[in-house]
Each structure stands twice: as structure tokens, then as C-alpha cells.
Amino acid sequence: MGVSDCSIVDIPKVLDNRGNLSFVEQCRHIPFEIRRTYWIYDVPGGEERGGHAYYRNDEFIIALSGSFDVVVSDGEVERVFSLNRSYFGLYVPHGLWRSMRNFSTNAVALEFGSVPYAESDYIYDFQQFKNLRRNGEV
Numbered sequence: 001m002g003v004s005d006c007s008i009v010d011i012p013k014v015l016d017n018r019g020n021l022s023f024v025e026q027c028r029h030i031p032f033e034i035r036r037t038y039w040i041y042d043v044p045g046g047e048e049r050g051g052h053a054y055y056r057n058d059e060f061i062i063a064l065s066g067s068f069d070v071v072v073s074d075g076e077v078e079r080v081f082s083l084n085r086s087y088f089g090l091y092v093p094h095g096l097w098r099s100m101r102n103f104s105t106n107a108v109a110l111e112f113g114s115v116p117y118a119e120s121d122y123i124y125d126f127q128q129f130k131n132l133r134r135n136g137e138v
Contacts, residue, residue: 001074001093001094001095001096002074002077002096003072003073003074003077003078003096005093005096006072006079006090006093006096007090007091008081008089008090008091009029009030009060009088009089009090009091010088011023011029011062011086011087011088011089012087013087022086022087024060024089024112026112029089030060030089030091030112031058031060031091032058032060032114034112034114035113035115035116036057036113036114036115036116036117037110037112037113038113039064039109039110039111040100040108041106041107041108041109043103043107045105047101047103048099048101049099049101050070050098050099050100051099051124052097052098052123053094053095053096053097053098053122053123053129053138054121054122054123055094055120055121055123055138056094056114056121057094057113057114057121058091058092058093058113058114059091059092059098059112059113060089060090060091060092060111060112061083061089061090061092061100061109061110061111061112062083062086062088062089062090062109062110062111063083063084063085063086063088063107063108063109063110064086064108064109064110065086065107065108066084066103066104066106066107066108067082067083067084067102067103067104067107068083068100068101068102068103068104068107068109069081069100069102070083070090070092070098070099071098071099071100071101072092072096072097073097074096074133075097075126075129075130075133075134083109084104094138095133095138097123097126097129123138
């Protein structure tokens with residue numbers, strides 16, 4: 001997998017004078033079966049989240065409120081995705097380094113994962129990640 005395998009996905013919008021509604025469905029808008037859901041919020045100014053890669057977990061990230069950047073790297077190429085609308089989601093496949101930064105005030109990131117949480121699925125050292133990529137282990 002490479003950075004080019006990440007994609008912005010349009011999420012359906014149901015427009016209504018009383019307020020809009022958006023939704024996602026696993027294996028339809030999100031290209032995997034959802035095994036975990038979590039959200040990130042109250043990020044202090046200037047802080048980053050993420051800073052790791054996964055061996056197996058694919059992610060789908062939505063900015064429910066506010067905005068933030070998702071930086072994705074394959075160890076050689078880096079790409080920045082700015083999320084600022086609740087009707088766009090970002091698909092990030094496993095085997096890529098990801099970090100999140102530039103959180104606006106009151107930003108909320110909703111994340112769906114393809115596997116349940118497992119500490120052993122994380123790679124926290126960027127140099128180790130690059131070595132694993134070079135050797136085809138991730």
C-alpha cells in the first residue's frame with residue numbers, strides 16, 4: 001500500500017431545513033467491516049495525535065466538527081489531507097504512517113477501524129516503520 005491508496009470519500013448528505021444528516025455504512029461508504037469506533041476531541045493547541053502505523057488496521061476518519069490535517073507517509077512520500085467537512089471521510093489503509101495536526105478549537109475526529117484494538121498492531125518508531133516497509137514486512 002502507498003500514499004496513493006488513501007482516498008477522500010464523499011459521504012451522503014440529506015439536506016433539510018431543520019438540519020442536515022449524513023451517514024456511513026460499512027462495506028459501502030467505508031471500504032471494510034467496522035470493528036472499532038473511537039473519537040478524538042479537546043486536543044490542545046499545537047498538539048499532534050497519531051504518530052504511528054498499523055500492521056493490519058485500516059482507518060476511516062471524519063471531521064465531525066472543526067478541522068484538522070491528516071499527514072500520511074509511506075516512508076518516502078508524504079501527503080497531507082485537510083478534513084473540515086462532516087460529509088467527507090478519509091480512507092487510510094494499513095501499512096502507512098499517519099499523524100493528525102492543526103486541530104481547530106472544538107474539533108472532533110471520528111475514526112472507524114477494521115480490527116479491534118491490539119497494542120501489537122502499532123508501530124511507533126518511524127525508522128523501524130521505514131525499515132519494515134523496505135523489507136516488505138508492512
